[in-house]
Amino acid sequence: MTMNGHSMIAWVLVSGSLSLVHGQNPAAFLEKAAVRAEEFAAQFPALVCSEKLIQVKYGQAEKIASRRESTFDYLILMEALGDEFTVEESRLEKSRPQKEPPQALLATTGFAVMQVVFHPHFQSSYKFDEVESEVLAGIAWRRIRFEQLAGHSSPTVLEVKGRQYPIAWRGIAWLHPETGAVKRIQTELREPLPDIGLLALTSVVDYGAASPAIPVWVPSIAVVEARTAHQHWRNQHTFSDYRKFDVSSEQTLQEVIK
Numbered sequence: 443m444t445m446n447g448h449s450m451i452a453w454v455l456v457s458g459s460l461s462l463v464h465g466q467n468p469a470a471f472l473e474k475a476a477v478r479a480e481e482f483a484a485q486f487p488a489l490v491c492s493e494k495l496i497q498v499k500y501g502q503a504e505k506i507a508s509r510r511e512s513t514f515d516y517l518i519l520m521e522a523l524g525d526e527f528t529v530e531e532s533r534l535e536k537s538r539p540q541k542e543p544p545q546a547l548l549a550t551t552g553f554a555v556m557q558v559v560f561h562p563h564f565q566s567s568y569k570f571d572e573v574e575s576e577v578l579a580g581i582a583w584r585r586i587r588f589e590q591l592a593g594h595s596s597p598t599v600l601e602v603k604g605r606q607y608p609i610a611w612r613g614i615a616w617l618h619p620e621t622g623a624v625k626r627i628q629t630e631l632r633e634p635l636p637d638i639g640l641l642a643l644t645s646v647v648d649y650g651a652a653s654p655a656i657p658v659w660v661p662s663i664a665v666v667e668a669r670t671a672h673q674h675w676r677n678q679h680t681f682s683d684y685r686k687f688d689v690s691s692e693q694t695l696q697e698v699i700k
Contacts, residue, residue, distance in 0.1 A: 471584065472560070472570065474622030478659075479560040485658040486555070490517045492683040493533065497547040500674040508547055513537045516681065518555065529555055548668055548675035552598065553645045554661040557615070557624040559588055567594040576616065583616040583625060590632055602638050609635075609643070623659045624649055642669040652684035660684055 493516035501507035514533040531551045559568060568588045575582045589612035590596065596608035613629035630644045647664040651657070664679040 471617075471622060472565075472586075475560040475586070475617055475624070476562045476565070476622075478621060478623045479558050480562065481658055482555075482660075483558055483561060485656075486660060487518045488687050489652065489656065489660065489684050490515060490687050491652075491660075491681050491685070492516065492536075494680040494682075496678045498676045499547055500676070504674065510547055511537070517687065529558075548666075548677055550664075550666040550677045550679070553647055553664045553666055554679065554681065556627050556629060556645060556647050556664075557649065559611070559613075559627075560586075560615070560624065567591060567596075573614070575619070578616070578625075582619055584619050585614055585616055587614045588612065600635070600638075600640070600643075607635060607638060625659075639670045640668065641671065642667070644668075656684055656686070 493514045495510075495512045495514065497508075497510045497512075498506055499508040513536045515536060517532045519530045519532055529552060531554070558564060568590055571587045573585050573587050575584050577583070590610040592610075596610055598609045598611070599606040600609050601607075610632040611629045612632045613627060615627040616625045617623065618625060626646065626648050628644070628646050631640070631642065634641050643666075645664060645666045648662050649659045650662050652660045661679075661681050663681070666677045666679075668675045
């Protein structure tokens with residue numbers, strides 16, 4: 443994410459083992475979650491969808507100072523390089539060109555794939571604990587709390603005026619008790635970033651089935667908020683109309699990245 447300009451989130455994969463305490467048979471359950479995360483990483487880049495993005499910046503007394511609403515054709519790009527790979531979002535705007543907002547808006551990317559913290563390559567960078575389950579729509583979702591371990595490299599970065607700052611996350615995820623699929627994941631900064639005045643950065647991402655023909659669970663909505671001492675941004679990404687990436691989609695993508 444960036445506070446202005448183009449942005450990219452890079453996920454740096456590190457091998458290792460996962461540790462989890464509490465809960466019933468936690469190791470086996472986290473193995474299920476790892477399998478689902480691997481399936482997501484493999485199948486999500488094969489899909490395209492529509493994205494609606496609402497960006498808001500609040501001024502004094504939480505009044506809206508700037509707002510922009512945009513729609514895109516959306517695709518995730520993944521590139522593997524040895525033990526690392528990068529995740530980048532490609533967008534083709536479908537909405538009409540708009541005037542520049544009176545105040546700078548926040549650019550947020552990469553949050554749709556936040557559930558890959560359960561990918562086996564990331565596990566050694568996090569501590570995992572199971573907390574009390576929560577019943578939603580008749581399902582007792584297992585909740586896993588996670589926090590990035592000190593001294594481990596961060597898989598995500600914040601870019602401000604061309605400079606990148608590693609982000610350490612902590613949060614909680616709701617996982618299906620049988621399959622280990624992530625239904626919701628909430629994240630926040632492990633600690634503020636005083637060097638750039640960032641007091642809080644939070645995200646909530648909800649996942650669900652794309653369609654009967656596409657078995658992998660995909661993001662449906664992602665809400666990201668950032669706060670400094672005097673500023674507050676809120677971005678809402680809504681994803682819909684998932685479909686398989688085909689030849690026509692590939693031609694469109696090539697036009698976007700030229």
